[in-house]
Amino acid sequence: MDAAVLKKVALFEGLTQGQLAKVAQIARSRTYTAGDFVFREGDTGQDMFILTDGKVRISKSVPGIGEEALAILEPGQYFGEMAVIEDSPRSADAIAHSGCTVWVIERAKLDQLMFTDKDLAYVLLWTFVRTLSERLRETNDKIKGFFAISRF
Numbered sequence: 001m002d003a004a005v006l007k008k009v010a011l012f013e014g015l016t017q018g019q020l021a022k023v024a025q026i027a028r029s030r031t032y033t034a035g036d037f038v039f040r041e042g043d044t045g046q047d048m049f050i051l052t053d054g055k056v057r058i059s060k061s062v063p064g065i066g067e068e069a070l071a072i073l074e075p076g077q078y079f080g081e082m083a084v085i086e087d088s089p090r091s092a093d094a095i096a097h098s099g100c101t102v103w104v105i106e107r108a109k110l111d112q113l114m115f116t117d118k119d120l121a122y123v124l125l126w127t128f129v130r131t132l133s134e135r136l137r138e139t140n141d142k143i144k145g146f147f148a149i150s151r152f
Contacts, residue, residue, distance in 0.1 A: 001024040001025070001027040001028070001029065001103055002024060003017065003020035003021045003023070003024040004020075005024075005052060005103075006020045006023055006024055006027075006050070007020055008076050009050055009076055009077075009078060010076075010077075010078075010127070010131075011050075011078050011081075011124065011127050011128075011131070012124075012127075013127075014123040014127065015120060015123055015124075019117060019119070019120045019123075022113055022117065022120065023105070023113065023120075026105060026106070026109040026110065026113060027050070027103040027104065027105050028103065028104050029052075029101060029102070029103055029104075030101070030102055030103075030104050031099070031100070031101045031102075032054075032096035032099065032100050032101075032102070033096060033099050034096050034097065034098050034099055035095065035096060036095070036096045037093060037094070037095055037096075038056060038080075038094035038095065038096065038102065039080065039090050039093070039094050040090065040093050041060060041061065041089070041090050041091065041092050041093050042089045042090060043089060043090045044089060044090075045080060045082070045083025045088075045089070045090050046083060046084075046106055046107045046108070047080060047083060047084070047104045047105060047106050047107065048078060048079070048080045048081040048083060048084045048104075048105050048107075048110075049078060049079050049080045049094070049102040049103065049104055049105075050076075050077075050078045050102060050103040050105070051073050051074065051075050051076065051077050051078070051079070051100060051101075051102055052075055052076075052101045052102060052103055053075055053099075053100055053101040054075070054096065054097070054098045054099050054100025054101060055072055055073060055074060055096075055097035055098045055100060056072075056073045056079065056094055056095065056096060056097055056100055056102070057069050057071070057072050057073075057093075057094070057095045057096075057097040058070045058071045058072075058073065058079060058092050058093070058094055059092060059093050059095065060092050060093065061093070067093075070092060070139075070142075072097055073097075079094055080094060081128060081131065081132075082132070083107060084105070084107040084110050084111075085128060085132075110124075
């Protein structure tokens with residue numbers, strides 16, 4: 001994989017060129033056609049994904065309503081990172097919104113890399129924390145909006 005692509009991804013902005021090259025070495029490419037599931041809510045996850053081409057839709061199935069899109073991701077964004085942090089089922093569906101290419105990073109390989117490069121681990125873990133905090137804040141705002149709408 002090309003380390004220059006990783007430099008454009010917010011998760012990896014703080015890494016050195018050498019660290020980017022290490023991450024690129026553990027990533028592998030995978031393609032999906034529009035409508036394919038990258039993963040499903042409830043699946044066991046061991047990988048995170050970096051979108052390099054196309055679009056991916058993150059959504060949840062709402063009983064009685066159907067699919068509720070939470071986000072449409074563009075190239076340079078990452079998703080599924082909770083699977084490399086914790087052993088919990090996937091919290092939403094990830095669906096190829098259009099034909100797309102992703103780089104896949106396996107938890108075991110990332111763990112090993114972070115174990116051998118503590119500076120890399122420090123940067124990535126703080127970025128994960130900020131990302132999860134931002135997403136939680138966005139989710140809270142959406143829930144507040146749903147409650148406001150449901151009163152009518």
